[in-house]
Structures are given as C-alpha cells and as structure tokens.
Amino acid sequence: xxxxxxxxxxxxxxxxxxxxxxxxxxxxLELCHRIADPARDLCIVAEGNISQTDGxxxxxxxxxxxxxxxxxxxxxxxxxxxxxLHAMDFPMKDSAExxxxxxxxxxxxxxxxxxxxxxxxxxxxxxxxxxVVIHTHPTELLKLLCQTDADFYANRRIFPDEIxxx
Numbered sequence: 001x002x003x004x005x006x007x008x009x010x011x012x013x014x015x016x017x018x019x020x021x022x023x024x025x026x027x028x029l030e031l032c033h034r035i036a037d038p039a040r041d042l043c044i045v046a047e048g049n050i051s052q053t054d055g056x057x058x059x060x061x062x063x064x065x066x067x068x069x070x071x072x073x074x075x076x077x078x079x080x081x082x083x084x085l086h087a088m089d090f091p092m093k094d095s096a097e098x099x100x101x102x103x104x105x106x107x108x109x110x111x112x113x114x115x116x117x118x119x120x121x122x123x124x125x126x127x128x129x130x131x132v133v134i135h136t137h138p139t140e141l142l143k144l145l146c147q148t149d150a151d152f153y154a155n156r157r158i159f160p161d162e163i164x165x166x
Contacts (some may be wrong), residue, residue: 028052028060028132029071035134036068048136051121055131057081061121063112077114078107084122 032050034040047068051061058078062068066075083105092098098116106114121133144150 028076029073031132031134032062032068032071035136036071038069048134049115049117049121050132050134051118051125052132053081053125058107059084059118059122059125061114061118064115066112074110075112076108077112077118079105079114079118079122080107081122081125084118085126088119088123 028050035050036047049062050068050071051059053059058080060076060078062071063075063077079102084102087101087105090101092101095116098119099113102114102116102118105118117135120135124130124133145154
C-alpha cells in the first residue's frame, strides 16, 4: 500500500495504486480537534476516542496510538460494523486475539490499526442508532476515579443524569 491521502469529495485514495477505499464522514477530523482542544480539558492521559458511520455498514475510528488533537486522515481506520459485532460473539483468550479479530474487520489497510475501542463504538451504534460516538477522559472525572473511595462513585447511582447520559 502507498501513502493514504484525501481525494476528491473526501474519499480516501491509496496513492501508489489510486484505489478508492471509502468516503470519510464529513467533519469527523474537525470535531475531533475541537474536542481535543486543551482549553476544553476533555482529553488527557489516554484521551478517549471518536468514531462515525455514514450508515453504510462501516465506521471510521481513530487508530490506536493516534492523538486526537493532531488526528489526520492517515490516523483513521475503517472497520465493518457487522464483522466487529460478530467477532464479539466468540471468546478471546488474550489481547492478541482481540487485536487479531479486529484487524480482520478492517476495510482500510496500511500502517494504522483500529483502536480496540471499536468494539464498544460499534455496539453503541448498533444499539442506539447513533452515527457518532465520542468518549473522553476529562480531568474532573479522572479526579473522582483516582480517589481512594472511587468505588463509591463507580458503584452507586449518585448522579440523577446518569441514566440519561449513559
């Protein structure tokens, strides 16, 4: 595979073979960069992830190891949602099997590999019908989880909006 670049109408083109791969959902990179703006204090440490589907049976997700603030087209991976959901039906004994199963679901090929959070993102899209999934690790939440009594926050419904937001 050659270097991936944006082609006409936001399509991804593999430059060495000039092969059309798929349409990139509009505004995904812009949204990712806005969420990762340090002034928002939403993405620290492991940052989180972002994905989007156009309803065509695939989703685009940030590749493993990519930074949200500097994400480019090359840092996106496209996976087949039905294949990801099907892979979840089988037991996987370790992280290598989790990764291998996900890699078989890829539409795009190249150096980038999809985040293993694609399983969660595909599930949320299938269960809710949403087209965009964003999760972050904001400072305020991490402060709660770093407390010695973090299980109090994690195991009890103490925030009324929890039901609406989850």
